[in-house]
Amino acid sequence: MTRLFDPFTAGDIALANRIVMAPLTRNRAPNAVPTALMATYYGQRASAGLLITEATAISHQGQGYADVPGLYAPEQIAGWQRVTAAVHAAGGRIVTQLWHVGRVSHTELQPGGGAPVAPSAIRAKTKTVLIKDGVPTFVETSEPRALDIDELPGIVDDYRRAALAAIEAGFDGVEIHAANGYLIDQFLKTGSNRRTDAYGGSIENRARLLLEVVRAVTDAIGGGRAGIRLSPVTPANDVIDADPQPLFTHVLRELAPLDLAYVHVIEGATGGPREVPDRPFDYAALRAAYRAAGGEGAWMVNNGYDLSLAQDALAEGADLVAFGKTYIANPDLVERLKQGGPYNPPDRTTFYGGGEKGYTDYPALSA
Template identity: 75%
Template sequence: MSSRLYQPVTAGALHLKNRIAMAPLTRNRAPGAIPTPLMAQYYAQRASAGLLITEATAISPQGQGYADVPGLYSTEQLDGWKRVTEAVHQADGKIVVQLWHVGRVSHTTLQPGNAAPVAPSAVRAHTKTVLIKDGVPTFVETSMPRALDLDELPGIVQDYRHAARNAIACGFDGVETHGANGYLLDQFLKTGANQRTDDYGGSIKNRARLLLEVVRAIVDEIGGERTAIRLSPVTPANDITDADPQQLFDYVLAQLAPLGLAYVHLIEGATGGPRELAERPFDYAALRDVYRKAGGTGAWMVNNAYDKALAEAAVESGVDIVAFGRPFIANPDLVERLQRGAPMNPPDRATFYGGGAEGYTDYPTLF
């Protein structure tokens, strides 16, 4: 009997042919922040996934934090994304775009006018971003940010709204709001980055305010059934921490529940690292219960170091969708490989970030 992992599922307006999603994967192959025809080929190759989630995509020039990552705010970018969505749909796939504002995880050379990156508070992230120097991706320390003024926040909410509208105009099946991994919305959520004393800092309610305003604006623009959220309660990615993540995310999920979201995407443990953190225990099953009891109907998607056995067990235990990240880099036909128990192509880490077709669209399939 085939595992439920390979059977269809509905997530809001998204009718998916299986319960395997391709997680967002930054690949730094969009010079000038414009999606390329090569990107269209890359995503179409992986369209056997039930859902493709694009690499994180900046909602505005201010939201950019890495070299050669795409945006969703100019005519040229929208034209590039239209080629991507058309290619995926021709391959019978479904695709959503991940909306991104990096906040403090940026560098002055990537910001308009070489300005300082913005953040909830002027607290530097002890992490690195990627610049392209002489054609070579280079990791550099992020720049010192400035604190956003209160009157700037409505404009950021509107940038998210506008990006969501652009996404639907480009042919995307929906959007995933990036509220994870230490980027802007996560920075506002968590005590390690948010030292504000106004209505957007201090209490859990205040720290969650911006994320909730953003998601509500997107839902108002394109409908909850095409809107999703990605969250990472305990990851230390990009130097992010919180004093009480269980209480924080119980509140956030209870507030999101009435919005009728397509799905909630949870990163379990440390992004790209251990699934369990002894110093940061977290009860994900309890969080899902909070969401369901508050009326949340969206699909529940999990992510981080899942293999075939873990994924099949997860859906049998009530998870709706499992997202795979790095396995999709080297295995465009990952769904078939998982279902058959076939061996996986090894990834070439040297080609993860930047470059062309090598290590991007040239991995072999089973047939």
């Protein structure tokens, strides 16, 4: 039972163990600026081998939920510097997740009250979060507009600039969010991409934006400080693909030469079952295709893992295991896993928005 707790190196990032805190949106960054309370929150969890921050918008256009942080303004960089300093002071490592929500947004959150953007003008059958009278409220997403092809280089550059801002903010690296039905995933999948230009139709075209973004980021900060998150079959945010196995095999083969620090794969439905009955997927074959193409980045698995499943995953070829909701209520999860529990139960009413309650007030075992 030692491998989970053994040190590991992912690209240029040396980790104390193979336990990863998955990105968890908490809606506690008013005006998209990270707060001192967030520094406390992440610092409490710094015993993880790697912390991945909540999804962080690369631009105002990329915002899709109220009170989520950004990384495109000086005050945001300064806020994140407090967070990374707290984590590093506690001996941890932290990367930020770079995010553009695409169509999963609302006009109230967009610059000038404009429409959200998407590969195609297809409204997502999902909800986002606005703050109404100080209370987080779920509302239907707004009708998006299709991006013009000449807008795409600017979005790619937004990712590049956000990656550089992340390094300025003291992060050990970045994770490109290409999962869960957000912009890059919307371009990848047939259910949301009906384009007929160079970014639609064939697998190669639908994967084009993802690969342009990854190359821009790795050119800016180096592949050893960059990871990517993928969700081949999750139905999150109303995005599905008609044939995901060849799509993601192509993506991983193209990513292999870029020397990424890690590939983070959500198995099954995000936050739901690990198997999606009507969308079977062979994750072992995907990892094998990546390795066969020369991909050496760490393979990170995610979705519903506990201690036993994590040990099994490492024995079967995974390198890192991400834990999500368990980390909300258990800041010292590494120690609790070592001891086999006990685990604090999470308060779901405090997941999104609020202050210290349900955020920084969960007790550690030492208390």
